[in-house]
Amino acid sequence: MKHLKTLLAVGAVAAAAALPATAQEEPFTVGFIHVGSTGDMGWSFTHDQGRIAMDEHFGDAVETVMAESVAEGADAERVMTQMILGGADMIVATSFGFGPAVNAVAEQFPDVYFEHATGFMRDHPNVSTYNARFYEGRAVTGHIAGHMTESNIVGYIGSYPIPTVIRGMNSAFLHAREVNPDVEFRMIFVGTWFDPALEADAAQALIDQGADVILQHTDSTAPHAVSQEAGTFAFGQASDMAQFKPAPRITSVIDNWGPFYIDRVQAAMDGTWEQQDAWEGFAEERIILGEITGPVPDEVRASALALRDSIASGEYHPFTGPINMQDGTPWLAEGETPEDGPLAGMNFFVEGITAELQN
């Protein structure tokens, strides 16, 4: 039904634009654009869950429209412009690559609010960016992986060697090493966010190389299917991936955008919306640790939850010194934690990771 509404809203712009504007009585309209399909069971799926939660929270006061599989670039500009001409008061763009298009459209429509996920460009006062501290979740999954591996080889499927992914790998590695000094990570970058067959092949390749726990920073459940067959463990990415409970999926890091969208839409409706660069984690429940299931021992379960709680309370930062870069150069001194700026741009592996970053 929602999809139909979307099609009508986006497709029949001419008709919508021709209607006289009666902004006061009309519901506040929020337009979402996604780079992928909301049926990916991962990234775009969780953003759409956030949209649905927000829609339900506000009832008739807010209307949402949505366009999925929008190409980054000129096409995104066209879709956003059509949404605005169709009455959208706020645009939520959920992919990093929408940045230039968001800022171009924001300049033309200064009265429309823009929220751009994982972006950094805020060229106009009506553009905000938001992101989640996924590395906090990866500290916990790394902790569990370090305990659960028997071969002491943990496989990690990455999408691209970009800061978000590298930061997650570092965080997971540090916390696996902390509990298991012999653990080694094997990394594969598959060069895509979403290609189930390729992700399955990558998982199989890692298992063939001796890995018995698979971490992933790609969006499909394919590595779980392979893990199920091979008897290895996996972790849900972006969504809970509950289909694979209680094993091979032993826990997950769930993106929780609903409350964030509710806050931002409420602020816009109240007139208190301000430009910001949100980067929230366990503390704000922007990410949630999924249920820990399967053969995870009770003491590991307890220590994993304790780790999550200490991160959430701010007592512990997943990157707490001493931490050296891969080549041995000191990065953080004893007890030191990084500023958000350098952390956001992290483009190196930490000491102990044997794979080399080639890009």
Add this chain to the structure above:
Amino acid sequence: MIVDPISLMVALIVVSTPLLLAAIGELVVEKSGVLNLGVEGMMIIGAVTGYIAAVETGSVTLAFVAGMIGGLLLSSIFAVLTQLLLSNQVATGLALTLFGLGLSALLGVGYGGTPMPPVRDIFPQVMQDIPVIGPILFGHSAMIYLAVLLVAAVWYVLTHTRAGLVLRAVGESHEAAHALGYKVIRIRMLAILFGGACAGLSGAFLSVARVQNWIDGMTAGAGWIALALVVFASWKPWRLLIGAYLFGGIAALQLRLQAAEIGVPVALLDASPYLITILVLAVISSDKSRLAMNAPAALGKVFHASS
């Protein structure tokens, strides 16, 4: 030991199977003189119908049958449009892919993430435990053997039977075949339906056996690789097998090389299966006369009995 050759062999056979299934169907279609660019669309429809059938019936066999029927039904649209209504094959094929992607997303709403019945290996564990050849030859599900048998069957039918001769005649010169009294349209429609069923089966293999989930757009371009493989193989079934294993082998190898930390740039490794496909295609097509000899002469040409 950087890369275990046995597990690499096992992986390359699994990786290349969906490509092989889709490509062998397209090879028959092209041998009959029809270019169907809708392989990707038929694959994804097969993936979704196969998955739905697996969820609803709990039977893997029925899932594969449903995948075949899904692909076949979609290809029947192409058959009617291009053979009866004489539409342009390139445009219709592209439209078929777009339509298939959209329709599969619609059909699959609410199905993603449902638990699946497991796909069983057909040989007993004892045989799989034989060193070296056990995992490579006996460690697979039925569909993998079926794909290879299908290649053999297509080769036999095309080269050793009257039906194959007629199919090739239609693909080389539809006027001549028509003059001899063969039903060009009917033969081509049957070939298209065969291609659709193969592509559908390939998609079902992907969703039911490989990924065991339905996810929008999950074929992620495999249909286009299958199309390229047909040219790669210069329309010969056995070369298709080699081409699919080569592509699958490099795809499987590059992932293992990454995991083995050999220090080659990741972007290059990720691109390597495609780079090598382009390279081999370039080498094959450098000899124009041989390529022209192998390509069906009437490929992509519209036939009408009046012409």
